[in-house]
Amino acid sequence: QVQLVESGGGLVQAGDSLRISCTASGRTFSTYAMGWFRQTPGKDREFADFVGGISRSNNFTYYADFVKGRFIISRDNAKNTVYLQMNRLNAEDTATYYCAAAGGRSPFNIPAMRSDYNYWGQGTQVTVSS
Secondary structure: OOOEEEEOOEEEEOOOOEEEEEEEOOOOHHHOEEEEEEEOOOOOHHHOEEEEEEOOOOOOEEEOOOOOOOEEEEEEHHHOEEEEEEOOOOHHHOEEEEEEEEOOOOOOOOOOOHHHOOEEOOOEEEEEEO
16 A cells, blocks of 8 residues: 655746655555646546656656656655656646556556556645736
């Protein structure tokens, strides 16, 4: 069982940067691929969009096109934490951001579908004012 807790959300202005974190319980964090999803206003959580992910080994990353070049995902296995660095934020990035953990993946695999993830955090709100 893995419990995930996101933190670091808040209100920022367009063009600003923000880093949110997700800390996991347990000793097996390094065995999970980690992903970030976001639920934009008016969309149900079950339709949250994949933002990006990081593999459990070698820190391979993969991003959705709408954040490519602006967002960076990293992880610190010693701290059981995955980060989402968000740069050049705009109003369309306003959302609740969720981290998720996917077990049983090959070392370099990064799942992009919600159904591939076993554990989810409670979400952190990011609001970008224009």
